[in-house]
Amino acid sequence: DARVTQTPRDKVTEMGQEVTMRCQPILGHNTVFWYRQTMMQGLELLAYFRNRAPLDDSGMPKDRFSAEMPDATLATLKIQPSEPRDSAVYFCASGLVLGSTSSYNEQFFGPGTRLTVL
Amino acid sequence: AQSVAQPEDQVNVAEGNPLTVKCTYSVSGNPYLFWYVQYPNRGLQFLLKYITGDNLVKGSYGFEAEFNKSQTSFHLKKPSALVSDSALYFCAVSWGRRALTFGSGTRLQVQP
Numbered sequence: 359d360a361r362v363t364q365t366p367r368d369k370v371t372e373m374g375q376e377v378t379m380r381c382q383p384i385l386g387h388n389t390v391f392w393y394r395q396t397m398m399q400g401l402e403l404l405a406y407f408r409n410r411a412p413l414d415d416s417g418m419p420k421d422r423f424s425a426e427m428p429d430a431t432l433a434t435l436k437i438q439p440s441e442p443r444d445s446a447v448y449f450c451a452s453g454l455v456l457g458s459t460s461s462y463n464e465q466f467f468g469p470g471t472r473l474t475v476l
Numbered sequence: 477a478q479s480v481a482q483p484e485d486q487v488n489v490a491e492g493n494p495l496t497v498k499c500t501y502s503v504s505g506n507p508y509l510f511w512y513v514q515y516p517n518r519g520l521q522f523l524l525k526y527i528t529g530d531n532l533v534k535g536s537y538g539f540e541a542e543f544n545k546s547q548t549s550f551h552l553k554k555p556s557a558l559v560s561d562s563a564l565y566f567c568a569v570s571w572g573r574r575a576l577t578f579g580s581g582t583r584l585q586v587q588p
Contacts, residue, residue, distance in 0.1 A: 362519070391575065401520075401566065401578045414575065449519055464510065465576065467519030 360384045362468035364450050370474045376438040379471045381450030382431055390433045391451040391465060392418075392425055401449075407433065408455060440475045447472050478503040480569045482579035489557045490587050497552040497582045499567030509550040510568040510576060511541055520566060526550060537561070557586045 363382045371377055383390050391406040405415035410427040418425065422441070427433045437444055451465040480501045489495045501507055508527050512520040524535025531543040541552045552565060564583050568576040 400580045403575055403577075406575050451519075464522040464525060465520075467512075467521070469517075469519050 360466075362450055362452050362466050364448075364468035364471050366471060367469060368472045368474075370476065371440055372476050373441055374439040375475075376436065377440045377444075377473060377475075379435045379448055379450075379473070381433040381435075381452075381468055383433065383450070383452030384466055385431070387452035387454050387466070389453045389455050389465075390427060391453075392433070392435050393449040393451065394446045395449060395470070396446045404435070404448075437473075440473075442475045445473055445475050478507075478569055478571060478574060478577050480567050480577055480579040482565075482567055482582045484582050485580075486583045486585060488585045488587065491559050492556050495554050495557045495561070495584065495586070497565050497567075497584060499550045499552065499579060500548050501550060501567070501569040502548060503569055503571040505571040507550075508570045509541070509543060510570075511535065511539070511550075511552050512566045512568065512578075514564040514566065514581075516563075523552070523565075557584075559586050559588050562586045 365380045389408045392404040394402045394404055404418045405425040406413050407427050422437055424436045447470045449467050449470045451467045453465040482499055510525045511523040513523050514520045523539050524533050526533045526543045534540045539554050541550055543550050562585050564581045566581050567579040570576045
């Protein structure tokens with residue numbers, strides 16, 4: 359059945375290194391979300407796209423984080439340079455928004471990327 | 477602005493007993509309300525949603541939730557808990573075309 363896939367599943371890196379996380383949304387979905395989950399902050403929305411255009415990235419530290427959708431089947435989240443405080447689980451989710459006034463329906467989450475920055 | 481509160485960090489219940497996980501929300505317009513569940517080392521899974529219509533919404537795995545507009549609540553319920561229901565539960569809210577805002581999560585522990 360259709361699923362959101364994320365790679366890598368686990369990433370350990372050293373402070374200062376670049377990290378790239380990838381997400382393949384469910385085929386046909388037009389909205390993609392990036393979340394970060396930590397014990398202290400819970401689930402935080404970092405950014406989201408509709409039809410590959412960024413709608414909101416206000417939750418993302420702009421100086422080091424960037425999110426893109428090179429095409430409809432790939433979303434990327436990059437951290438450069440990475441810091442220990444970036445250690446978290448990063449989730450991608452996708453959904454289908456229809457109509458001009460509809461809200462966001464259920465989101466389908468990927469398994470997450472567990473990032474550890476030493 | 478929109479927000480959601482889950483007042484309990486953890487809920488403990490014995491297997492076979494009914495369970496309730498609480499959620500209250502605040503939005504400027506008509507709310508769209510969701511419940512998600514997260515099992516260890518997994519992403520969130522959709523359980524159910526309220527958009528409009530009947531205040532009692534039925535979802536996956538025997539869960540249901542009741543929308544109460546006057547109390548701005550959307551509590552998750554199940555008549556008989558299973559050990560396998562033990563997980564982290566998230567309530568979420570949105571309105572208009574805004575993205576979901578998630579609560580802090582409630583850990584449900586069902587004891588055998």
